[in-house]
Amino acid sequence: MNPSSRVDRDGDGAGNVWMSHPSLSSMSPIRLSSDTEMSFGERSVAAAGAAVLSAVLVNPLDVAKTRLQAQAAGVPYYPYEPYVRRHIVSLGSNTIFSDIRCSTSCTRGGIFGTEMVCPPDCFQYKGTLDVFHKIIRQEGFTRLWRGTNAALALAIPTVGIYLPCYDLFRNWTEDFTTKNAPNLTPYAPLVSGSVARSLACIACSPIELARTRMQAFKEFKSEGKPPGVWKTLLGVLSPLRNTSNLQNIQNFRVLWTGVGAQLARDVPFSAICWSTLEPIRRKLLGIVGEEATAASVLGANFSAGFVAGSIAAAVTCPLDVVKTRRQIEKDPSRALNMTTRQVLVDVWRERGMRGLFTGAGPRVARAGPSVGIVVSFYEVVKHVLHQRHSSP
Known part of the structure; x- marks a missing residue:
């Protein structure tokens, strides 16, 4: 019996021909494309x-x-020395804050003296x-x-x-x-x-x-x-x-x-x-x-x-x-x-x-x-x- 073949694309833009025969237990790829001809630079x-x-x-x-x-x-x-001053303060019902505002739009911060402060978890992911x-x-x-x-x-x-x-x-x-x-x-x-x-x-x-x-x-x-x-x-x-x-x-x-x-x-x-x-x-x-x-x-x-x-x-x-x-x-x-x-x-x-x-x-x-x-x-x-x- 003559061998039969089929074309299978391997993602390189051209086909690999796989030759099969009833007496063979596996198929072997034979490259016929220009994939092997492409330069390393390309x-x-x-x-x-x-x-x-x-x-x-x-x-x-x-x-x-x-x-x-x-x-x-x-x-x-969270901010730490030497970039900013760091204090731990207690505001309201014993809530712990650091002395930096995480952003101007934060609604969870409070005021300590003249500074806006935010809870530490504002800086935790x-x-x-x-x-x-x-x-x-x-x-x-x-x-x-x-x-x-x-x-x-x-x-x-x-x-x-x-x-x-x-x-x-x-x-x-x-x-x-x-x-x-x-x-x-x-x-x-x-x-x-x-x-x-x-x-x-x-x-x-x-x-x-x-x-x-x-x-x-x-x-x-x-x-x-x-x-x-x-x-x-x-x-x-x-x-x-x-x-x-x-x-x-x-x-x-x-x-x-x-x-x-x-x-x-x-x-x-x-x-x-x-x-x-x-x-x-x-x-x-x-x-x-x-x-x-x-x-x-x-x-x-x-x-x-x-x-x-x-x-x-x-x-x-x-x-x-x-x-x-x-x-x-x-x-x-x-x-x-x-x-x-x-x-x-x-x-x-x-x-x-x-x-x-x-x-x-x-x-x-x-x-x-x-x-x-x-x-x-x-x-x-x-x-x-x-x-x-x-x-x-």
């Missing part, structure tokens, strides 16, 4: 564009997630929507995009490394396993996603550290702009300036604070995400048929990315809590000596299961759309480039 440009779009749209959710996790770790969000409300009221609407410049500086190189490397590793792994170990082919996305994410995390860890700190710490100074990426990183290094040159070189590793926790979070995130995303999007694109359009590529990849990103974000939330705690630690010696296991145990003892999933809501709400946007934008650009290359 892949990087497509990925960088996706990263910019995603970073801008979902940054407020990232701020909310980081603030909730930092608050649980003990970061104060109770959930994602409460973070949005209080940041807008106390700091201004634009602070929801605090750290966007760091997110962009991080997203472009991270995704520019991550997605192209994933594509190349996946293609190579699938080709290798198809020829030598067909039963292992379904695990190609898992392995490729883990390796690609590890490379991206290690390369961009200092920028991730700056972003976490910029989003976690509240600025109480009314004058001037809050520190940007460069000043934030200089602030991380400032306690080490008085050490010897040799120690300074060694202590530059503080810029990679939390990279272990970040890898512990992102490697399983990528493994779960890609191993979930690939079968979903291939099935969706298989329904579309041989002539996939940009719209169908967009819809299938966004849907698959949304589901996969949400699942991966929920599962890896405890490791995200650990990463945040390690990166907001201001004592350099303590930051360098903290371990992921130690922080996990500390969080469990302090707050139990609820503590391990602090910020899970905004993290999942951020990751689903973010993965969907990045993957769908990236694949649509690849689809357009493929059509352009294929046209006479």
